[in-house]
Amino acid sequence: MASGTVDETVETTPSERHNDGEDLEKSNSGVRYILTQIHKDTSATIGLYVILFVVAVAVFASIDYYIFDYAFAERFLYHPERDAAGGQRLLPPVGMESIYGPGVIEHPLGTDHRGRDIFTRMIYGTRIAITAGFAATSIGLVGGTVIGAVSGYYGGKVDDLLQRFTEALYAIPFLVLIIAFMTAFGRDVTYAMVGVGIVSIPVFNRLIRSRVVSVREKEYIAAAKVAGAKDYQVILYHIIPNSFSPVLVQATLQIGVSILIIAGLSFLGFGAQPPTPSWGQMLAESRDYMLPAPMYSVWPGLAILITVFAFNLLGDGLQDALDPRIEN
Amino acid sequence: MSLRGGFPVSLIRYVGSRIIQSVPVLFIIVLVTFLLTNQIPGDPVSIFLSPGASPELIAEVQARYGLDRPLHERFIAYLFGVVQGDLGYSIHYGMPVTEKIIERLPITVFLTTCAFAFAIAISVPLGVISAKRRNKPTDHISRIVSLIGVSTPSFWIGLLLIIIFSFYLGLFPATGLVLPWADPETVRGAETRLDILRLSIHHAILPTIALGTLQMAQITRIERSSMVESLREDYVLLARAYGFPERTILRKHAFRAAQLPVLTIIGLGLSTALGGAVLIETVFEINGMGRLIIQAINNQDYELVMGTTIVFGVTYVVGVIVTDVLYAYVDPRVQYGGEE
Numbered sequence: 001m002a003s004g005t006v007d008e009t010v011e012t013t014p015s016e017r018h019n020d021g022e023d024l025e026k027s028n029s030g031v032r033y034i035l036t037q038i039h040k041d042t043s044a045t046i047g048l049y050v051i052l053f054v055v056a057v058a059v060f061a062s063i064d065y066y067i068f069d070y071a072f073a074e075r076f077l078y079h080p081e082r083d084a085a086g087g088q089r090l091l092p093p094v095g096m097e098s099i100y101g102p103g104v105i106e107h108p109l110g111t112d113h114r115g116r117d118i119f120t121r122m123i124y125g126t127r128i129a130i131t132a133g134f135a136a137t138s139i140g141l142v143g144g145t146v147i148g149a150v151s152g153y154y155g156g157k158v159d160d161l162l163q164r165f166t167e168a169l170y171a172i173p174f175l176v177l178i179i180a181f182m183t184a185f186g187r188d189v190t191y192a193m194v195g196v197g198i199v200s201i202p203v204f205n206r207l208i209r210s211r212v213v214s215v216r217e218k219e220y221i222a223a224a225k226v227a228g229a230k231d232y233q234v235i236l237y238h239i240i241p242n243s244f245s246p247v248l249v250q251a252t253l254q255i256g257v258s259i260l261i262i263a264g265l266s267f268l269g270f271g272a273q274p275p276t277p278s279w280g281q282m283l284a285e286s287r288d289y290m291l292p293a294p295m296y297s298v299w300p301g302l303a304i305l306i307t308v309f310a311f312n313l314l315g316d317g318l319q320d321a322l323d324p325r326i327e328n
Numbered sequence: 329m330s331l332r333g334g335f336p337v338s339l340i341r342y343v344g345s346r347i348i349q350s351v352p353v354l355f356i357i358v359l360v361t362f363l364l365t366n367q368i369p370g371d372p373v374s375i376f377l378s379p380g381a382s383p384e385l386i387a388e389v390q391a392r393y394g395l396d397r398p399l400h401e402r403f404i405a406y407l408f409g410v411v412q413g414d415l416g417y418s419i420h421y422g423m424p425v426t427e428k429i430i431e432r433l434p435i436t437v438f439l440t441t442c443a444f445a446f447a448i449a450i451s452v453p454l455g456v457i458s459a460k461r462r463n464k465p466t467d468h469i470s471r472i473v474s475l476i477g478v479s480t481p482s483f484w485i486g487l488l489l490i491i492i493f494s495f496y497l498g499l500f501p502a503t504g505l506v507l508p509w510a511d512p513e514t515v516r517g518a519e520t521r522l523d524i525l526r527l528s529i530h531h532a533i534l535p536t537i538a539l540g541t542l543q544m545a546q547i548t549r550i551e552r553s554s555m556v557e558s559l560r561e562d563y564v565l566l567a568r569a570y571g572f573p574e575r576t577i578l579r580k581h582a583f584r585a586a587q588l589p590v591l592t593i594i595g596l597g598l599s600t601a602l603g604g605a606v607l608i609e610t611v612f613e614i615n616g617m618g619r620l621i622i623q624a625i626n627n628q629d630y631e632l633v634m635g636t637t638i639v640f641g642v643t644y645v646v647g648v649i650v651t652d653v654l655y656a657y658v659d660p661r662v663q664y665g666g667e668e
Contacts, residue, residue: 168356171648172641175603176621177360180637183625184367260481264607267483268622283484287611294491301484309479316475 037321044317050310058130061123073120087115090293109299113289121277122303128278129259132193136258137251139197144204149235152212166202174199182270189272192265196258207250211243245322249315256311263304279304346649357641358410362403365634416631425635435616438507440601442532443540451544455551477545482604486538486611503613505531539608543597550593558586587658595651599644
């Protein structure tokens with residue numbers, strides 16, 4: 001949990017007030033409501049557009065990787081046949097000069113220790129960061145929602161047992177827990193996603209549980225029960241949709257956190273294995289060349305910072321926009 | 329009840345009950361670590377036997393390390409060892425795991441403590457100022473800075489600090505850490521206690537900033553929102569109505585009540601910071617617990633991996649108990665069992 005948690009004491013959110021009593025006409029108007037709220041907040045809007053841009057880059061990189069086998073990259077980003085530097089190693093960015101020579105326009109951000117174009121590798125690193133961020137958060141979201149909803153809805157012993165166990169599991173600092181988990185199962189980025197997903201379960205668990213406990217006694221839940229709804233239907237169709245906005249805020253922030261953790265893991269060698277480029281792994285490789293090629297260490301970190309910052313900007317903006325108690 | 333007159337008996341009892349409560353947690357830490365390590369592919373025996381070893385030899389080594397016994401028996405044996413402080417034997421270092429950890433743990437604890445001291449020293453005043461000047465330029469700047477702080481990877485900050493302050497400016501060393509209580513005879517370039525202290529500060533500054541920035545940003549954000557809320561409370565309004573000077577209101581009325589959420593976030597941040605220590609120790613090549621666990625994994629030294637993971641968990645649990653006790657100390661409403 002590197003970012004702030006959502007205030008859990010929010011009594012009613014606009015989307016809930018919308019739904020209270022009348023049943024679910026949520027999804028469409030809910031999304032539209034959220035979008036208009038985002039547009040009112042400048043920083044959230046900036047965050048949203050930066051995220052859309054980064055996601056677009058990731059989609060481009062994935063399509064190129066899976067379908068065209070880097071054909072686009074070679075055509076548009078980097079032209080080996082026209083490369084004046086001829087894959088020279090550790091070139092500085094354009095406009096700078098180092099002991100390895102001046103920067104060349106074919107490599108706008110310079111080259112790495114094997115003469116590979118840093119800019120192109122960064123574009124392909126986006127793929128790992130975005131996929132891993134979204135996948136890990138989805139795992140945490142689903143797991144946390146299920147555990148939190150069951151635990152909050154039934155209360156009593158089930159609640160005690162589930163909460164104690166999750167609490168105990170997270171007594172191991174999460175990065176160490178993920179490292180132990182990946183040592184046991186595998187070092188690849190897939191396990192990193194699963195590991196980060198598992199450690200983000202308690203974030204959503206706590207959030208959903210507190211929402212469920214506060215919503216449980218509402219009249220429309222009683223009404224649904226009287227109407228013959230089963231427990232799982234009550235949870236699935238009434239309680240979860242009504243916790244939508246705080247969960248959305250937390251999920252946005254959590255994607256940023258996941259990207260940070262996954263970058264840290266790749267930095268330690270637990271994540272995308274070479275030659276697949278990822279930002280964390282690029283930073284790890286740059287460590288050996290900090291003295292002759294300092295800018296090599298700057299770019300991938302900047303990419304992480306901008307991406308995570310955008311998610312935090314959007315998450316913060318959403319929180320302000322969806323929380324009626326804050327008047328700014 | 330007032331706690332201002334020192335530590336009363338009930339507080340000691342509270343600490344005791346917190347320790348007892350953490351026993352199941354510690355049990356689960358050991359269980360999870362044991363199961364995970366047991367899941368590691370590859371036979372531990374094969375690490376120290378040549379591929380052509382005879383089946384008898386393999387069986388003998390397995391029996392010596394108890395690997396021929398069923399899982400639950402091995403777990404119980406391991407658990408008994410852990411309770412007695414025996415975490416097994418490190419194949420790579422050729423010494424008991426406990427000894428190795430005792431050597432490394434103080435470094436990580438020192439680094440984490442420095443990081444929190446740095447974070448709190450900067451974030452608390454920053455958060456208070458930000459709350460006081462809400463929606464003014466100072467507040468906006470502090471909010472953006474703290475948002476950038478929570479978005480920046482700590483290890484990248486470490487790399488940048490090394491490039492700027494070690495390589496270009498040559499102000500601080502890029503690697504290593506010296507403990508302030510180290511023996512002058514064991515440290516190169518130090519003769520007196522003063523030298524040690526100087527070296528220690530010199531080495532600690534960059535890793536402290538790298539590890540502490542995230543916590544600083546986090547605490548600033550919480551401190552700000554907590555103070556904003558606290559300044560809106562009725563008792564603050566009342567104090568204003570009585571005409572107390574704004575400084576007094578800020579210090580005596582609003583501040584203390586606003587520190588509870590901050591303590592909570594520090595407790596949670598401890599997990600992040602201990603994990604972050606793994607990264608920062610790698611960046612600065614500091615021989616603490618974090619680097620130890622990575623080296624143990626790379627050396628396939630599994631008893632050491634188990635031991636370090638468990639000790640990381642225990643360190644966190646102890647840290648949380650300390651914050652809980654502080655919480656009880658700050659918040660007189662916390663009832664720690666027993667009589668009022």
